[in-house]
Amino acid sequence: MKNAWNVPARRAERSPLFALFIRDMRLSRRIGGGTSLGVVFFLILVTVSAFAIGPDLALLGKIAPAILWISGLLATLLGLDRLFQADHEDGSLDLLLTSRTPLELIVLVKCLAHWILTGLPLAAAAPFFGLMLNLPANQLWSVTLSLLAGTPALTLTGAIGAALTVSLRRGGLLLAILILPLCVPVLIFGVAAAGAGQGSIVPFATPFLILCALTLIALAGAPFAAAFALRQTST
Amino acid sequence: MIDEKAHSAGLAAHGLIIMRLSASKLTVERGGRIVFSDLSFALDAGASLTVTGPNGAGKSTLLRALAGFLPLTGGTISLTPAADATLAEQAHYVGHTDALKSLLTVTENLAFLAAMLDAGHGGMDVEAALAKVGLSHAADLPVAYLSAGQKRRGALARLLVAQRPLWLLDEPMTALDIASQALMAQIMAAHLAQGGMIVAATHARLGLPGPELRLGAIA
Numbered sequence: 426m427k428n429a430w431n432v433p434a435r436r437a438e439r440s441p442l443f444a445l446f447i448r449d450m451r452l453s454r455r456i457g458g459g460t461s462l463g464v465v466f467f468l469i470l471v472t473v474s475a476f477a478i479g480p481d482l483a484l485l486g487k488i489a490p491a492i493l494w495i496s497g498l499l500a501t502l503l504g505l506d507r508l509f510q511a512d513h514e515d516g517s518l519d520l521l522l523t524s525r526t527p528l529e530l531i532v533l534v535k536c537l538a539h540w541i542l543t544g545l546p547l548a549a550a551a552p553f554f555g556l557m558l559n560l561p562a563n564q565l566w567s568v569t570l571s572l573l574a575g576t577p578a579l580t581l582t583g584a585i586g587a588a589l590t591v592s593l594r595r596g597g598l599l600l601a602i603l604i605l606p607l608c609v610p611v612l613i614f615g616v617a618a619a620g621a622g623q624g625s626i627v628p629f630a631t632p633f634l635i636l637c638a639l640t641l642i643a644l645a646g647a648p649f650a651a652a653f654a655l656r657q658t659s660t
Numbered sequence: 661m662i663d664e665k666a667h668s669a670g671l672a673a674h675g676l677i678i679m680r681l682s683a684s685k686l687t688v689e690r691g692g693r694i695v696f697s698d699l700s701f702a703l704d705a706g707a708s709l710t711v712t713g714p715n716g717a718g719k720s721t722l723l724r725a726l727a728g729f730l731p732l733t734g735g736t737i738s739l740t741p742a743a744d745a746t747l748a749e750q751a752h753y754v755g756h757t758d759a760l761k762s763l764l765t766v767t768e769n770l771a772f773l774a775a776m777l778d779a780g781h782g783g784m785d786v787e788a789a790l791a792k793v794g795l796s797h798a799a800d801l802p803v804a805y806l807s808a809g810q811k812r813r814g815a816l817a818r819l820l821v822a823q824r825p826l827w828l829l830d831e832p833m834t835a836l837d838i839a840s841q842a843l844m845a846q847i848m849a850a851h852l853a854q855g856g857m858i859v860a861a862t863h864a865r866l867g868l869p870g871p872e873l874r875l876g877a878i879a
Binding site: 439441514515523525 | 728748762773776818
């Protein structure tokens with residue numbers, strides 16, 4: 426009997442998760458803005474904070490890590506409400522549920538695409554915006570590293586909120602209310618790591634390692650929580 | 661034609677010829693209201709079931725319950741022989757929405773769905789499937805530029821690019837013109853001839869040979 430597997434491949438077989446990753450990257454590029462819009466939003470938040478605080482350079486340099494982190498947090502929330510909602514509205518989510526690929530991995534890949542398009546550019550832009558805020562030069566790298574390690578936790582935690590609010594039309598605000606309290610630990614240790622430069626009492630490694638631990642916890646837990654929420658709301 | 665051969669060989673290789681879908685005493689509740697109760701039916705390989713009934717009778721609910729999107733209040737659904745894949749993983753669900761991304765081209769959409777839904781079972785390749793549903797000329801257009809009927813044809817093309825034994829079709833003929841309806845009837849007949857199964861909810865005449873399941877209206 427002729428077996429289907431013996432038929433020569435007639436198209437480039439791709440793994441489902443890679444295909445999903447490519448699709449999400451393509452979609453965000455075609456929606457317009459995508460990466461650049463998040464960075465511009467980040468820039469505007471930083472600039473507005475600088476204007477609000479005034480021309481006190483010493484004060485600005487002191488609170489710069491906090492401004493960068495709060496701006497990063499808000500910029501991450503941008504677009505997070507559409508993470509699953511767009512798929513829910515056009516029926517794609519139903520098809521993802523009938524795939525043989527576990528929903529937890531699908532959530533993880535969608536988070537990865539979201540982080541590459543928002544978290545990664547934010548971390549890359551942070552040192553330049555830090556200069557605008559009179560951040561001491563020796564702290565530029567600590568801000569970048571802390572954002573690099575901490576923003577995945579924000580995206581993953583946000584995915585739980587995005588999954589919970591998937592069927593709500595105005596879910597964006599509810600998402601922010603649900604998620605921001607959960608982001609407080611990440612914010613605390615992120616700012617602590619970012620602010621740890623020369624002359625600070627706390628060494629960089631202590632808060633930074635806790636920040637990494639928080640990201641790993643989110644990595645292990647959030648996909649399961651979000652997938653569970655998606656299965657419930659699909660009904 | 662090679663593709664159609666591979667299609668049937670794939671179904672045969674999976675031993676789908678002796679498949680059977682049986683549902684007994686299904687009860688589904690939505691928002692505290694019983695949509696239908698004690699619904700039983702069985703479907704052998706190569707057979708179809710047409711679900712009819714007035715608006716609100718629970719046709720779509722039945723299909724979504726079969727696809728595993730809705731929890732059952734009572735009853736069981738089973739697909740024999742038991743496989744490691746769940747019923748939902750062996751079913752194609754075509755709902756009211758077309759599940760196509762309007763910013764991606766038709767080809768990109770279908771290539772994604774083929775990778776996502778077909779676990780290497782050897783469905784048709786994307787070009788062949790588009791030719792089959794008459795969308796070759798629009799293959800590289802973003803879905804946003806297609807008409808409702810063309811979008812529907814694009815959605816139905818995923819039945820061909822990924823090979824799954826059970827088709828759950830909710831009003832598959834919506835927005836299709838007469839020629840496309842005939843084409844779809846032919847595609848469904850070919851699927852049944854290869855030992856597939858179809859459960860279709862409809863108001864239109866689909867021309868499926870199998871029995872009709874009439875759901876009553878809830879007053």
